[in-house]
Amino acid sequence: MGEWKKSGCILCAQNCGLELEIEKNHIIKVRGDKDNPRSLGYCCRKGLRIAHYARNGDRLHYPLKKVGDHHERISWEQAIGEISEKLLSIKEHYGPKSFAYVGGGNVGGQMEVGTGLRLLSFLGSRYYYSSLAQEFSNVFWVDGRIAGKQGLTSMSDAHRADTLVAWGWNGWMSHQEPRTRILLKEFAENPQKKLIVIDPRLSETAKFADIHLALRPGSDTLLLKAIIRIILDQEWEDKKFIEDHVNGWDEVAPLFNGFESKRAVEEVCGLNYEDVVEVARVISQTKSCIHQDLGIYMNRNSTINNYLLHILRAMTGRLAVEGGQIFPAFLYPMGSDSDERNPKTWRTVKHKMFPVLGVFPPTILPDEIISDHPERIRAMIVSACNPLRSWPDTLAYEKAFQALELSVCIDIAYTETARLCDYILPSLSYLESYDTTCFNYSYPEFYFQMRQPVLEPISPEAKEGSAIILELIKAMGFLPQLPDSLYEAGKKGITPYLGTMNAYLMENPQYARFAPLILAETLGKALGSVNQALIVGLLINSSKAFKTGAVAMGYPADMTMVEKMFQDILEHPQGLVLAKFQGDNFQMLRTEDKKLALKIEELFEPLQAATIDKERADLKLPENYPLILHAGLHHETVANTMMRNPQWNGSERWATMLMNEADAKDLGISDGDKAKITTKASAAEIEVEISPYAAQGCVYIRHGGGLIYEGTQYGVNVNELVHSTDRDEMCTPIHRRIPCRVEVKSSK
Ligand SMILES: Nc1nc2c(c(=O)[nH]1)N[C@H]1C(S)=C(S)[C@@H](COP(=O)(O)OP(=O)(O)OC[C@H]3O[C@@H](n4cnc5c(=O)[nH]c(N)nc54)[C@H](O)[C@@H]3O)O[C@H]1N2
């Protein structure tokens, strides 16, 4: 019999509450935590197998340094000393643009970003690259324009909707909504609710649909334009909502003048027009919610499609409303506002690409390293991210890492990225440390969970990622000498600490911008955790809306709020509600008049240029690549690159490429045969699985394959098949549409 402890799942952004039975520092049983206010006991197959994340043969135990072609153990002192010296020397020789900070957290935890971004800024650089810009730059950019500022990322509020549209989202497998399978079943079973799935294939989610529009892959722009045109023709738009809450409608509506919806739907999207009219009716006439996902974000026309989706929501009164698409408030936003129209916004030296939400895109990073520009990137710290498997064009990344003068990886495992780095620093895992994620979003109740350590560290040398970066910052001399009084005050409690800190900053206003780091260093020491101190910092710096919402929950309005709240957080390892937002969702907007700014002038031209004829021509595949590779299915047998031991999937068949029966017949391929798949980037051999879940003309390889576990590679790394030029206007990769060809290699 072990001890049951409350924690959270770190394997997807739902971060469900979990209870773990721990015996002798091993997880022996897992169950969903009914006390978690958001997940309410829900847990999927991945969460149940989380023990494979905590313990695996690739865990790191001490700092390593590359010597020749292998890594050797070194001390922390040597690691911090050498890395900080090299960083300063590279900066001195080549300037601040030569440094990039990469990752900083994944779906399981992000507190190390709190120190990582400050290290970046101390070195004078703004080059922060993360996986966020591999999916969301397109939608973050559109959200930013419509809401008035980047950082207010909108999300679907499916549980309160009557119609749920799954657009390029396979929720049954990927979740992406709280308690997704329960939600989808509720939509399937309740006659008052409708599930519409817009996906070229019969996905696992589409099986539950009332209406499934199996559109031609990549024809979403025309379908969206058609739905909008139909609503206008039928006068189904919500005129009152538009009048009250939308600016720019008079200029947006004419963009759809003369659009031939029937012809687009039938000739290009390959759909029945009556079905599309019905979908337009249901979206506009019921309490509808559209959840779009990677089928849109990682596809052609991603920015225009996100714009069209918001136009559709706004004209039907479903944007910034409960049960539709809402702008939730965060304790901390996913990133900072960056506006490329401001000439001070940094661009990359080679591609002149701008950041979105403060993040630069992974598709161009290899070019920015390999470039012969004098200010090219030469030094990089990667933490909690695995670009060598997660980011497009592995072959380009392999070359780029060779061209770096300093590469450092902070991880829990000897990953494919770690293998190429000069230094590898061992982090505590998310189950061995205090951490939280920015995915705590909910509205109007603000739910929050700080996970607490439930396992003893496997390695006595491992540290919090944030603490490692803080060590580097200190070794480079960026932090002032801090008085003992600050260290001492932390031991007396948070309120006395804040008093001492305020007094210190009044006397030393020049250090105000270092406040979070001073907190991390001094309060972090008192609490025994930098991450905890950073979370206290988030509470201190929370928005006015958050603080007002917390007072409405009964928290004191004065300085003691932070201490009281942090105490509650510690006493509720299952998570809790910290605030209840007041007023309607429009109050979250950053536009001056709190209206939706629907007019995005830069997109008018490309939106209109996407005509039926142009789209038809653009959708044609090259003759030598007649099939579409869906590069990275987020299937239940995948957990990004977090579960390294392939045994976590038992005897489940997971390393295959899914193919439609008709395509297999055409190519003379049988189930279990080895096929060769070729793309512009490269070629690979892979076992074919004939599947009802594959659309004709498309093949599907799961995301996260090709991990090297204890020295052996398992499965195909799909990012070897993606070329860095397979990207869209926001530089997000077009992983859902990689032209390819497939040939039979050997029969089983
Ligand atoms: N089990 C599991 N769950 C996960 C993850 C995991 O690794 N494993 N990862 C998590 C992460 S980080 C993410 S971002 C999410 C991703 O979650 P999803 O976005 O749901 O993942 P995908 O597998 O890409 O599913 C996208 C759907 O888009 C469809 N699609 C492809 N092309 C088109 C098209 O042209 N038009 C339309 N309309 N649809 C198209 C595909 O057929 C597919 O069903 O999953 C999360 N959940």
Ligand SMILES: Nc1nc2c(c(=O)[nH]1)N[C@H]1C(S)=C(S)[C@@H](COP(=O)(O)OP(=O)(O)OC[C@H]3O[C@@H](n4cnc5c(=O)[nH]c(N)nc54)[C@H](O)[C@@H]3O)O[C@H]1N2
């Ligand atoms: N071709 C293709 N590529 C894709 C996708 C696709 O669909 N197709 N999907 C993309 C998507 S949506 C996403 S979100 C990304 C995800 O890709 P990444 O951002 O790379 O995230 P993960 O694979 O979840 O984990 C990254 C690293 O975090 C490490 N890690 C785990 N726990 C800890 C910890 O406690 N501390 C530290 N420091 N490190 C830890 C893991 O060992 C792993 O090496 O992949 C993307 N890549």
Ligand code: SF4
């Ligand atoms: S839905 Fe996501 S967070 Fe919840 S148990 Fe499954 S993998 Fe973990």
Ligand SMILES: [Mo]
């Ligand atoms: Mo993702």
